[in-house]
Amino acid sequence: MTNFLQIFKIKDLRKKVFTVAFLLICFRVLTAVPLPNIDIARLQDFFSGNQLFGFLSIFSGGGLENLSIAMLGVAPYITATIIMQLLTMIFPKLKEMYYEEGAIGRAKFNRYSRYLTVPLAFLQAYGFLNILRSKAVIPQAGLFDIVTDVLLVTAGTMILVWIGELITEQKIGNGVSLIIFAGIVSRLPTIIQNAIVSYDPSQLLTYVIFAGVAVAVIAGVVFIQEGERKIPIVYAKRVRGTKMYGGASSYLPLKVNQAGVIPIIFAISILLFPQFLAQISSVISQDFALKMTDIVNKFFNNQYIYAAFYFILVVVFTYFYTAVTFDPKEISKNLQRAGGFISGVRPGESTSTILSKIISRLTFSGALFLGLIAILPNITQMITGITIFAIGGTALLIVVSVALETMKQINSQLTMREYEEI
Numbered sequence: 001m002t003n004f005l006q007i008f009k010i011k012d013l014r015k016k017v018f019t020v021a022f023l024l025i026c027f028r029v030l031t032a033v034p035l036p037n038i039d040i041a042r043l044q045d046f047f048s049g050n051q052l053f054g055f056l057s058i059f060s061g062g063g064l065e066n067l068s069i070a071m072l073g074v075a076p077y078i079t080a081t082i083i084m085q086l087l088t089m090i091f092p093k094l095k096e097m098y099y100e101e102g103a104i105g106r107a108k109f110n111r112y113s114r115y116l117t118v119p120l121a122f123l124q125a126y127g128f129l130n131i132l133r134s135k136a137v138i139p140q141a142g143l144f145d146i147v148t149d150v151l152l153v154t155a156g157t158m159i160l161v162w163i164g165e166l167i168t169e170q171k172i173g174n175g176v177s178l179i180i181f182a183g184i185v186s187r188l189p190t191i192i193q194n195a196i197v198s199y200d201p202s203q204l205l206t207y208v209i210f211a212g213v214a215v216a217v218i219a220g221v222v223f224i225q226e227g228e229r230k231i232p233i234v235y236a237k238r239v240r241g242t243k244m245y246g247g248a249s250s251y252l253p254l255k256v257n258q259a260g261v262i263p264i265i266f267a268i269s270i271l272l273f274p275q276f277l278a279q280i281s282s283v284i285s286q287d288f289a290l291k292m293t294d295i296v297n298k299f300f301n302n303q304y305i306y307a308a309f310y311f312i313l314v315v316v317f318t319y320f321y322t323a324v325t326f327d328p329k330e331i332s333k334n335l336q337r338a339g340g341f342i343s344g345v346r347p348g349e350s351t352s353t354i355l356s357k358i359i360s361r362l363t364f365s366g367a368l369f370l371g372l373i374a375i376l377p378n379i380t381q382m383i384t385g386i387t388i389f390a391i392g393g394t395a396l397l398i399v400v401s402v403a404l405e406t407m408k409q410i411n412s413q414l415t416m417r418e419y420e421e422i
Contacts, residue, residue, distance in 0.1 A: 006414055013413055016170040023163050024182045030070040030156055035149050038067045038138060069156035074176050076121035077161045078269045080113045125153035173406035177261060181402040184395045213380050214396055220373040221400040224366055227256035235340045254359060257366035258326050261401035263317035270313055307378040311371040318367035328355035
């Protein structure tokens with residue numbers, strides 16, 4: 001509570017918080033602006049009876065359910081980022097840009113990701129609208145109306161990407177993650193209202209199970225996100241002139257889950273990728289697109305296959321993103337330059353090897369636990385047959401992780417200002 005009040009006492013930090021809040025309000029406004037000539041009532045009936053599209057709507061903050069200009073959310077940008085990071089394994093120049101050119105290289109890499117977002121958003125919007133037209137959910141349209149709708153949706157996605165970048169610049173949270181967070185949280189009042197209206201005393205056990213799963217997911221995410229291993233670091237003594245430096249000891253904190261919430265977001269994007277392929281295949285054939293959509297729907301409805309695939313994706317992306325963001329060789333070089341070393345371990349290659357082994361073991365534990373938490377609601381759904389758990393569990397996972405990460409960044413801002421005052 002003290003830290004929360006402190007945020008509003010510091011002018012610069014207060015300004016950042018209000019800026020982020022304003023940008024998130026702008027995001028919510030965009031999700032409420034529908035495309036022209038859309039029957040909202042028919043759309044809501046369609047989404048309520050379709051688990052896949054209902055799942056998609058959750059992560060667009062309801063923009064998909066309203067068929068707004070922000071209906072795709074930031075999904076095309078996330079897909080573009082995944083593609084770009086996979087390309088670093090194929091093209092050495094991209095890898096060099098991302099890892100070795102520092103902030104300038106990362107900025108250039110992100111710019112290329114934004115460029116790639118435009119065609120992805122265009123194709124996804126075109127395919128998705130075509131599927132809805134083929135199912136008579138929205139009316140047929142001429143070429144001009146189709147191009148206008150697709151351009152509006154693409155522009156909406158790029159505006160959200162821009163808003164995400166502006167939020168990230170405030171340094172109190174990741175913009176893309178906070179947009180997804182805001183989209184999920186915005187639906188909580190509706191979910192609570194529906195739960196109250198549809199409450200049936202005979203279903204009391206259902207509500208108890210749901211609450212238990214929610215608490216388990218929250219506790220598990222907090223446990224993993226806060227868990228870390230401290231590697232003791234000793235700094236060698238150095239004499240400069242008449243003064244002696246170093247000789248102090250510190251530690252290198254290695255988190256159990258270095259990747260944070262990113263593996264979950266990446267896994268969801270990959271799970272939705274077959275639907276994206278079905279959408280863009282409508283350019284070639286409407287019938288083929290409909291068949292692919294039916295196959296994807298069957299996949300989502302098979303809880304065993306879906307849960308297994310989801311678990312594997314979370315584990316793989318946890319390893320992948322940890323490898324991207326944590327380079328043992330670079331950490332070893334930085335320690336060596338600062339005159340630091342792990343007690344009993346030679347600086348250089350030996351330190352890099354030890355760090356690789358430690359991070360590999362930590363990532364295994366973190367990835368396994370994160371994957372189990374991700375599919376825990378699906379397991380409960382398979383046992384009880386309660387369909388709300390698949391969406392609720394994933395949403396809770398993202399909400400708690402993003403909230404923890406944002407809280408840490410705000411605390412770091414407060415700590416930095418305390419040092420400046422001293």
